[in-house]
Amino acid sequence: MIRLSHLTKKYGAFTAVDDLSIDVREGEVLGLLGPNGAGKTTTMRMVTGFLPPSMGRVSVGGHDLYDHPIQAKRKIGYLPEQPPLYPDMTVRRYLAFVAALKDVPAARTSAAVGLALERARVADVADRRIATLSKGYRQRVGLAQAIVHEPPVLVLDEPTSSLDPQQRAEVRELILGLKGRHTVILSTHILPEAAEVADRVVIISRGKMLAVDTPANLAGRLRAREAVTLEIGVRPGPDALSPDSARRALAALPGVRGIDARMTAAGTIEVRVESEAGVDLRASAAALVTGRGWPLLALSAAALSLEEVFLALTRRENGGGA
Amino acid sequence: MRHALVIARREIESYFVSPIAYAVMTVFTFVSGLFFSNMLVYYVRQAARADAQIEQFGRSDLQLDVPTLVLAQFFQNEAFLLMLAVPLLTMGLVTDERRKGTIELLMTSPVRSAEIAGGKFLGAFAFLALMLLPIVPMTVFMGAGGAWEAGIVASGILGLLLLGGAQIALGLFVSALCEHVLVSAIGTYGLVVTLQFIDTTGAAGDSLWVRLLGSMSFYARHLNSTLGVVAVADVVYFASWIALGFFLAQRSIDGLRYKRS
Numbered sequence: 001m002i003r004l005s006h007l008t009k010k011y012g013a014f015t016a017v018d019d020l021s022i023d024v025r026e027g028e029v030l031g032l033l034g035p036n037g038a039g040k041t042t043t044m045r046m047v048t049g050f051l052p053p054s055m056g057r058v059s060v061g062g063h064d065l066y067d068h069p070i071q072a073k074r075k076i077g078y079l080p081e082q083p084p085l086y087p088d089m090t091v092r093r094y095l096a097f098v099a100a101l102k103d104v105p106a107a108r109t110s111a112a113v114g115l116a117l118e119r120a121r122v123a124d125v126a127d128r129r130i131a132t133l134s135k136g137y138r139q140r141v142g143l144a145q146a147i148v149h150e151p152p153v154l155v156l157d158e159p160t161s162s163l164d165p166q167q168r169a170e171v172r173e174l175i176l177g178l179k180g181r182h183t184v185i186l187s188t189h190i191l192p193e194a195a196e197v198a199d200r201v202v203i204i205s206r207g208k209m210l211a212v213d214t215p216a217n218l219a220g221r222l223r224a225r226e227a228v229t230l231e232i233g234v235r236p237g238p239d240a241l242s243p244d245s246a247r248r249a250l251a252a253l254p255g256v257r258g259i260d261a262r263m264t265a266a267g268t269i270e271v272r273v274e275s276e277a278g279v280d281l282r283a284s285a286a287a288l289v290t291g292r293g294w295p296l297l298a299l300s301a302a303a304l305s306l307e308e309v310f311l312a313l314t315r316r317e318n319g320g321g322a
Numbered sequence: 323m324r325h326a327l328v329i330a331r332r333e334i335e336s337y338f339v340s341p342i343a344y345a346v347m348t349v350f351t352f353v354s355g356l357f358f359s360n361m362l363v364y365y366v367r368q369a370a371r372a373d374a375q376i377e378q379f380g381r382s383d384l385q386l387d388v389p390t391l392v393l394a395q396f397f398q399n400e401a402f403l404l405m406l407a408v409p410l411l412t413m414g415l416v417t418d419e420r421r422k423g424t425i426e427l428l429m430t431s432p433v434r435s436a437e438i439a440g441g442k443f444l445g446a447f448a449f450l451a452l453m454l455l456p457i458v459p460m461t462v463f464m465g466a467g468g469a470w471e472a473g474i475v476a477s478g479i480l481g482l483l484l485l486g487g488a489q490i491a492l493g494l495f496v497s498a499l500c501e502h503v504l505v506s507a508i509g510t511y512g513l514v515v516t517l518q519f520i521d522t523t524g525a526a527g528d529s530l531w532v533r534l535l536g537s538m539s540f541y542a543r544h545l546n547s548t549l550g551v552v553a554v555a556d557v558v559y560f561a562s563w564i565a566l567g568f569f570l571a572q573r574s575i576d577g578l579r580y581k582r583s
Contacts, residue, residue: 085424
């Protein structure tokens with residue numbers, strides 16, 4: 001449905017997107033996952049025809065975006081990172097305007113607008129000016145705008161960023177509801193979000209594609225390591241616990257891959273224990289600490305942050321070298 | 323073409339919720355009325371003096387055709403007012419779309435950049451036409467006391483539409499280049515004021531340069547229309563500016579794709 005081949009965007013010496021090739025199958029939801037500045041937005045803009053690539057091609061529904069831009073663009077619904085709204089229009093009027101831009105026949109406009117209002121769940125604010133809407137509503141109006149002409153392809157750039165958790169859940173649910181009706185490319189920097197909505201996830205960093213896989217497989221690779229952080233109190237005295245002895249004791253637990261202990265400013269010891277994938281160290285670590293009579297002040301399972309995951313992944317992609 | 327009309331309609335709607343457009347229209351209408359009544363009163367007084375001279379001496383050195391004089395002066399002043407008003411109407415045309423991010427919607431829709439430029443031009447032009455509308459009742463009012471010079475009024479309004487159209491096309495172009503509305507307004511002022519007065523170089527004589535600049539100036543080219551003369555050369559002149567401005571605007575909108583934002 002969407003084919004990117006050797007898509008590259010250069011700004012002078014800087015390469016924002018580097019030789020990206022992927023086929024998105026009909027009905028598939030493809031997640032584009034990467035940290036800020038990875039080239040997600042640039043990729044989206046090239047897929048929607050807003051930016052011309054420096055090299056490579058995009059075809060949408062069999063239409064090459066550069067040879068037949070009008071036909072290709074008719075097939076795309078696009079929600080940019082900042083929803084493209086006219087604050088002084090009402091939601092209904094705005095959607096009718098977009099429908100006309102997207103070549104929805106005049107006779108079908110009001111039905112199409114009604115349907116989009118319904119699907120994006122903004123029917124209750126249809127006659128309010130966009131300027132008066134909350135951020136969550138605006139994002140949904142942005143989504144309504146993208147689907148008003150029922151495009152086979154939907155491109156959503158960070159549809160949930162800058163929303164609060166409640167609104168984020170709502171928008172995510174809406175996107176799940178669109179599954180099956182459209183082929184979707186969606187970008188996000190939130191790992192669980194990609195896992196939840198996407199059939200396949202592409203990980204990009206610094207413009208390069210690092211991995212393409214199903215969320216399940218990818219999660220396996222990404223969760224190659226899990227970490228538990230413990231905070232242990234120190235009783236003063238001649239045999240007071242040292243970070244070193246805490247490290248030695250916890251390193252003996254089965255499944256431990258890496259360990260680091262240090263004294264905190266508050267005079268407690270913080271130990272970070274990394275384990276293999278699928279090994280949950282929380283219970284055994286807690287048992288060990290309390291068994292020795294050390295006061296366990298805090299314990300948290302720190303999922304590896306996205307940054308760490310990327311670092312791990314890029315390191316591995318480079319052959320495990322430095 | 324349909325897209326251009328869709329974009330023009332949205333543009334007009336946005337003028338009607340914009341305080342700037344309302345302010346421009348209000349002030350323009352008010353000052354137009356002021357000019358008109360001042361001019362009318364002045365020439366009617368002059369005419370009365372002429373009448374008194376004729377009664378006293380049997381002749382007068384004042385040869386006055388009041389309606390023609392009033393209208394000519396009035397339309398010249400209107401041209402000056404347009405020069406002040408139009409940049410305020412065009413400053414946001416593309417700049418605002420860039421600021422709001424809606425340019426991304428327009429450019430990812432199955433719409434050509436010429437349709438975007440065309441829609442923007444038509445929207446602003448329609449607003450200009452509306453702004454000039456109150457001139458008609460003003461001049462009709464003058465007809466109540468004497469001759470209603472429909473021909474001069476028609477050519478005067480046509481002249482203002484052509485002049486305003488050229489200013490709009492240039493303003494549209496500048497606004498496609500600017501990220502900031504004020505910069506867009508200032509740039510457009512620079513262009514239209516220069517073109518308005520380009521013949522007032524102070525150079526005397528009949529050299530090629532003097533004639534060239536004279537034939538390039540908005541002021542000189544607009545003058546005929548205030549006298550009831552519709553010259554093909556003038557129409558072609560302003561139409562050329564409209565075409566040039568439109569072409570540059572369309573190319574600049576296309577060029578926005580290559581910008582890093």
